[in-house]
Amino acid sequence: MPKWITQVGCPYCGSSCDDLEVLVSDDGRKVLETRNACVIGNEIFHHASSPNRPTRPRMRQEDGTVKEITYDEAIDYTAKALLKAKKPLIYGFGSTNCEGMSAVGRVAEKAGAVLDNCASICHGPSFLAIFDNGYPSCTLGEVKNRADVVLFWGCNPMHAHPRHTSRYSIFPRGFFTTKGNMQRTIICVDPRETDTAKLADIHLMIDQGHDYELFDAFRTVLRGHDIPDVVAGIKKEQILEAAGKMKNGRFVMIFYGMGCCHTDGRNHNVDIAISTTRDLNSHTKASIMAMRGHYNIAGPGQVWSWQFGFPYCVDLSRGTHAHMNPGETSSIDLAMRDEVDCFVNVGTDAGAHFPIEAVRHLKKHPFITVDPNICMASEISDLHIPVRVVGVEEPGVVYRMDNVPIQFKKVIDGPDGVPSDEELFDKVYERMCELTETEPIWILNRGHAHGSSTAEQ
Amino acid sequence: MAEIVIKNGFVIDPARKINGDVMDIAIRDDKIVEKVGSGAKEIDARGKVVMTGGVDIHAHVAGPKVNVGRLMRPEDKLFKSPNAQAPYRVESGFSIPSTFKTGYDYARMGYAFVMEAAMPPLHSPHVHEEIHDTPIIDQGALPVFANNWFVLEYLKNREIENTAAYTAWLLMATKGYGVKLVNPGGTAAWAWGLNCLTLNDPVPYFDITPAEIISGLIETNEYLGLPHSIHIHQNSLGTPGNYEITLDSFRLAEGVKANNRFSRDSVMHSTHVQFHSYGGDSWRNFESKAKEVMDYINGQKNITVDLGCVTLDETTTMTADGPFEHHLNQLNHLKWANTDVELETAAGVVPYVYDKDIKVCGIQWAIGLELGLYAKDPMRTFITTDHPNAGPFIRYPRIIKWLMSKKAREETLESMKYTDKVIDATDIHSLDTERTLYEIAQMTRAGPAKALGLSHIFGSLAPGMEANVVVYDLNFNDMPDDPEQIERAFLRSSNFIKSGDIVVKDGDIVSHGNKRTFWVNAKVKENPQVIRDIHEKFLKEYTVGLGNYTVWDCLAPNPYVIDIDVEA
Numbered sequence A: 001m002p003k004w005i006t007q008v009g010c011p012y013c014g015s016s017c018d019d020l021e022v023l024v025s026d027d028g029r030k031v032l033e034t035r036n037a038c039v040i041g042n043e044i045f046h047h048a049s050s051p052n053r054p055t056r057p058r059m060r061q062e063d064g065t066v067k068e069i070t071y072d073e074a075i076d077y078t079a080k081a082l083l084k085a086k087k088p089l090i091y092g093f094g095s096t097n098c099e100g101m102s103a104v105g106r107v108a109e110k111a112g113a114v115l116d117n118c119a120s121i122c123h124g125p126s127f128l129a130i131f132d133n134g135y136p137s138c139t140l141g142e143v144k145n146r147a148d149v150v151l152f153w154g155c156n157p158m159h160a161h162p163r164h165t166s167r168y169s170i171f172p173r174g175f176f177t178t179k180g181n182m183q184r185t186i187i188c189v190d191p192r193e194t195d196t197a198k199l200a201d202i203h204l205m206i207d208q209g210h211d212y213e214l215f216d217a218f219r220t221v222l223r224g225h226d227i228p229d230v231v232a233g234i235k236k237e238q239i240l241e242a243a244g245k246m247k248n249g250r251f252v253m254i255f256y257g258m259g260c261c262h263t264d265g266r267n268h269n270v271d272i273a274i275s276t277t278r279d280l281n282s283h284t285k286a287s288i289m290a291m292r293g294h295y296n297i298a299g300p301g302q303v304w305s306w307q308f309g310f311p312y313c314v315d316l317s318r319g320t321h322a323h324m325n326p327g328e329t330s331s332i333d334l335a336m337r338d339e340v341d342c343f344v345n346v347g348t349d350a351g352a353h354f355p356i357e358a359v360r361h362l363k364k365h366p367f368i369t370v371d372p373n374i375c376m377a378s379e380i381s382d383l384h385i386p387v388r389v390v391g392v393e394e395p396g397v398v399y400r401m402d403n404v405p406i407q408f409k410k411v412i413d414g415p416d417g418v419p420s421d422e423e424l425f426d427k428v429y430e431r432m433c434e435l436t437e438t439e440p441i442w443i444l445n446r447g448h449a450h451g452s453s454t455a456e457q
Numbered sequence B: 001m002a003e004i005v006i007k008n009g010f011v012i013d014p015a016r017k018i019n020g021d022v023m024d025i026a027i028r029d030d031k032i033v034e035k036v037g038s039g040a041k042e043i044d045a046r047g048k049v050v051m052t053g054g055v056d057i058h059a060h061v062a063g064p065k066v067n068v069g070r071l072m073r074p075e076d077k078l079f080k081s082p083n084a085q086a087p088y089r090v091e092s093g094f095s096i097p098s099t100f101k102t103g104y105d106y107a108r109m110g111y112a113f114v115m116e117a118a119m120p121p122l123h124s125p126h127v128h129e130e131i132h133d134t135p136i137i138d139q140g141a142l143p144v145f146a147n148n149w150f151v152l153e154y155l156k157n158r159e160i161e162n163t164a165a166y167t168a169w170l171l172m173a174t175k176g177y178g179v180k181l182v183n184p185g186g187t188a189a190w191a192w193g194l195n196c197l198t199l200n201d202p203v204p205y206f207d208i209t210p211a212e213i214i215s216g217l218i219e220t221n222e223y224l225g226l227p228h229s230i231h232i233h234q235n236s237l238g239t240p241g242n243y244e245i246t247l248d249s250f251r252l253a254e255g256v257k258a259n260n261r262f263s264r265d266s267v268m269h270s271t272h273v274q275f276h277s278y279g280g281d282s283w284r285n286f287e288s289k290a291k292e293v294m295d296y297i298n299g300q301k302n303i304t305v306d307l308g309c310v311t312l313d314e315t316t317t318m319t320a321d322g323p324f325e326h327h328l329n330q331l332n333h334l335k336w337a338n339t340d341v342e343l344e345t346a347a348g349v350v351p352y353v354y355d356k357d358i359k360v361c362g363i364q365w366a367i368g369l370e371l372g373l374y375a376k377d378p379m380r381t382f383i384t385t386d387h388p389n390a391g392p393f394i395r396y397p398r399i400i401k402w403l404m405s406k407k408a409r410e411e412t413l414e415s416m417k418y419t420d421k422v423i424d425a426t427d428i429h430s431l432d433t434e435r436t437l438y439e440i441a442q443m444t445r446a447g448p449a450k451a452l453g454l455s456h457i458f459g460s461l462a463p464g465m466e467a468n469v470v471v472y473d474l475n476f477n478d479m480p481d482d483p484e485q486i487e488r489a490f491l492r493s494s495n496f497i498k499s500g501d502i503v504v505k506d507g508d509i510v511s512h513g514n515k516r517t518f519w520v521n522a523k524v525k526e527n528p529q530v531i532r533d534i535h536e537k538f539l540k541e542y543t544v545g546l547g548n549y550t551v552w553d554c555l556a557p558n559p560y561v562i563d564i565d566v567e568a
Ligand code: SF4
Pocket: A010, A011, A012, A013, A014, A015, A016, A017, A036, A037, A038, A039, A040, A041, A042, A161, A162, A163, A164, A295
């Protein structure tokens, strides 16, 4: 009998919905149906069961063809490539669990690698702003239960985070928001008439690239000063109206996306967005949140902050300490300067996302992709190592866009012999230790548990 | 069977009233024993002090707000991280060290157990992930209760049994150790940008007062018979004149008897009292009320405290007291992080520079030490810095130095810009007390172990105890004239054996040992109403499913679970 599994996490977008229901086949090997997921969420579950999925590492041959090799051979190749390189770069982690990120941390230290994640090309400017100005934020449940004024700035959740508006930000009825969207004023700042903008009570169709000025105008108004008749293409009356709504709201929430942090001004836009939030807290309660793209792209920022003190661009190549300096230790910059001599792409598609110039440099040296699926990066790699799909075939902790950890379960077994990211990287680490004739360093002495407990088991 | 003997050290073990006797300490596997065979590995401690491993009752070392601090402060790493000690992990950060550095530095100081002081329940998987990545030391974590909707609703109706059933469930779900209160009611008010500054300010919407929350949770805690008492960060932290509120909240414990089978006598642990012992009505006439506060504690046997000493460093403040962090940020205008957590709590993070040349900071420094010197019962007064709030934990040896040496205190006092003003506002200059090694062992080991209900495992070198033994390079009979040597000795132990593993030698890490996670499993009678309420709130108000909330066992792979049967 196929069975329904409930409260399943969705390993797709940063909404990290954990209320999916998944029907799995009798043998626990195939996803038959899903409930509650949006279209893209549904897709990821079915994709895992696709018969075309690679289940063995594939090594590129001299003639350009690929040949299947064993996992042991793939692990050996990766370990040697990492040890041989002077400045390996391990990048990605949009779509894997924290266990994998942690295992990679150990490998990167051993290899003297640079560790970086997709924030480097998306919410990196947010990190820069947070370093300068902090981050007054909240969990998404606070938005659901309290927010009566919600601002979407340069983001379009109706497309990028389909269930965000129904689970958290516009429609849900919460404890103090029993009337749901009737009780919320929605303000959207976007140069385009997006589907989110269509839902808004106030749509400020800003001139593209003038975000900083509009934030500045809000701050000026909130502090009781006058502004010009038109700012960033928006009429003064409209700015006053929106500012009034925010000032008089009981709980103001600002969500912003790449339309804010990747237009002109970048980190400065986020910086002033944070300052606006700070100012609003003198009048009412206000919070801000970055619309992180993938279900666990907040994860590496957390794991590496506790392991190394930095959320991204972590340079471990000195061997003695971790160092971060975006611009110097960020993936694209390293690649453009041709400093990387081994590239490992994990759980993302650098082939599709990096500038072609950067990819050309990376391609001069060993180029390895660790990902469950075929993607552009896997197809230009010297070696593609398939792993299990987190959230479908592999459980693990993920961090939602509000940095709330959610324990994602697995619903089906992975293909035989295919490891998880964690298992794979632990083996790479052990192989590196063998090759360098050193003892592996684990946090717990495995197999040497001597504290007792009365309740466990 | 691994045997070790630590030979000929000056043993200091207040739990057995041993003060500097030259003795051998024998270890078999992970326990202290009377005697070992002739084949035991010998460690020579001649001319050195031998104590049991330290126990830290209150530090913020793991979890979301600690990590926000790490994330938003790259400057805490720049030129401040030591070089890695091969082949061990990289160490990062000063005031908010990485998990690896946290484990190593505590071990170097000879600490065996550290309590994470505030765990937001929704973020408990995060807390446990970090604890998992902190090598060597045993840890527990205290979930926060005093602004939690379930607790506020039950206590509003004085439903102690329901509060207890929920508390037991939450300890199980989060793998938590005890009941933490942070700014009772005030943090709940902060969700609307407000605060509760006195014990009688009603919490918006919930219509309950901080005093009622505190009393209700004391009662709940003793009803359950938990190993630790309630652990409270009182209202109105860090404001001039707050000592009266502090005393008022202490009075709520009067007449309450501890009920537990862990030989704990206290019913209230009041944390970082330094921040709560302030006189004056503004920063201009700010002064110490350490004596008033400690006089009360001295006479009230069922309260324990930790100091929360200011160490005069650049550090990172972080607390579930959301409104306080916002207030602090209005004062110093540095970066500010805040996280309000649905139905449960909040947290704020703000960097802070305790500059010895600022009058207020000098007075704060003095207050922490005055409290430590005025205390009549070192078994109820513990050394902390509320790490990293008043300073990083690696300054414990410095606090020990100040407590043990008037000379050291005077040197620091003299170096301040406003020495006279600090002297005027405090008693620090006239206090001649110098704490002994015996008292220091009470304040860092025997005392906190007892307050946590762990005196059967930690806090003593008696046979049967956990084999946590540390050797400090100090001659009991010939203590150094130079107080700096005291700090140095406590910062990097000569040897530290943690649960029978030699983990530190000459101040360096030599093993990752085998850390454990302590949590409390209190079994109460099934309570259908509470179960229904939990299901209801997860269905309606939480954004995470109930089925994904309970911390997985694999996040605490080496657990030490303390079972309590409340029905029995
Ligand atoms: S909104 Fe995002 S997380 Fe939720 S089901 Fe859709 S893709 Fe998955």
